[in-house]
Amino acid sequence: MIRTPLRPATCLAASLALLAPALITAEPAHAAAKRIRLGSLADVSRGSWSGPAYTMNGSGGVVAATMSRAIDAIRGGTGSLDVVVLAGSAPTSGSTTPECDTVMGLAGVNSCTTWTLTRRSDGDNSAANTDVRNAEFVYFAGGDQCDYADWKGTALQNSVKSVVAKGGGSGGGSAGHHINSAVVYDACRGGVTSDEALYDPYDPAITFTTGMFVWPNYAGTINDSHFVTRDRMGRTMAFVARAIEDGLTTGGAAWGVGVDDGGSLFIDGNGRATAAGADTFVVLGDHRPEQADADRYLSYDGYKIWRLRPGQTYDFKNRPTCGYYLRSVVRGVPDRNLYDGTPLTNCG
Structure with a gap:
């Protein structure tokens, strides 16, 4: 932003007098x-x-x-x-x-x-x-x-x-999807893109609210919306890493839940989720990031990602230990093909 030199005091006082009515009415009434x-x-x-x-x-x-x-x-x-x-x-x-x-x-x-x-x-x-x-x-x-x-x-x-x-x-x-997760990316300091979040997982725009709602069988989750359409896998990876690093979830793990435009995840009383309309992605981080510090690129080895196409399910009560594909981030650069991979069927 270009700043202009200060005016002489007499001119400044006159300018403030002229601006006063506008300043009074600038704040909109709720x-x-x-x-x-x-x-x-x-x-x-x-x-x-x-x-x-x-x-x-x-x-x-x-x-x-x-x-x-x-x-x-x-x-x-x-x-x-x-x-x-x-x-x-x-x-x-x-x-x-x-x-x-x-x-x-x-x-x-x-x-x-x-x-x-x-x-x-x-x-x-x-x-x-x-x-x-x-x-x-x-x-x-x-x-x-x-x-x-x-x-x-x-x-x-x-x-x-x-x-x-x-x-x-x-x-x-x-926004209503976001507020229903256990850890809420609240966007109270503005939005953040995947590139920005991977560059600095402690970007000032990344703020969280916890303790709002922790629904049965849905602990440790961080929801994200417009997922594929707005390329939000990278920022969800950063949110997951932050949640683990900052202890926002328990057990050293966090689950990102990204639903794309037109998609919906129905979850029943036993924690069984079924995707509809468009794809849903569950992104698990189950260890601390290799690097997650302010003003430093994120590095995280081995996110486990489940891609749920319409009609497919994920059990949030008994969370699966197989059926995922693996993706990593090295110094802020994620692997290719973040939204597709061959699911592992023999996970030991």
Whole structure:
């Protein structure tokens, strides 16, 4: 950025006086929490539910196939349930309730309520928390996962946990996919590319939130979205290395879960995940990186990568020890063909 010399004091004072009105109005006012409900005005009343179940989507929209599976799993194939969509900002075009528009077209849905919450304090909005606690599935819309991470420590965090605890479910797309992993790349200091993350795994833009949600059978995970489309394997490798090096996960291992655009990972109550729509990649780091320091290239020998094509499964409860292909990073340069390899079938 080019900086101009300081003006004389009299000119500077006059300039500040002229700028004052603009400075006062530069900070936009936050919109009030907004609620839009579709379907029945009354919540379902039922003693028990058959979940949990989850949907992890590579892009922002609801994927009907996996959402239907989650709804059926939670309601046990009978009756109907209530869904709440949480959004950190309103859509900039089209429908004001795009996720609920899809959800209301699925069997077994009693209602779908969209809450747009734009401030941290909205996480303590009593009406929003009541709706969430009365729901059986919570879907985090696409947008900015930093908005969702900001709700950590508010009532909303525990309200979402209560939905899963009673046998309901959680999920989301893009930013909503990120927030549902155990370690969240929160993007609160901006985005990072694969090249940037491999060059410096401690790039200031790489920040994490932990302790938001740790769903049963999904510990040690770091979700990533738009995976192949935006070439994010490299940055997921860096996230995994950081999680291990910094002790963000237990047992000296971390699992990156990357879902591509149009893809969705359905996870049942026993931790069994099924890919749909597009490929999903599970990237395991099971030892400390050979080099992971600030302002130094990443080196990591032997990431284990499972590529799940639509219909293929991965067991997060009993995590597999075979069926992966191996890829490494040496001084910031990854192996070729990161997104494809011959799975090992004899892993000793």
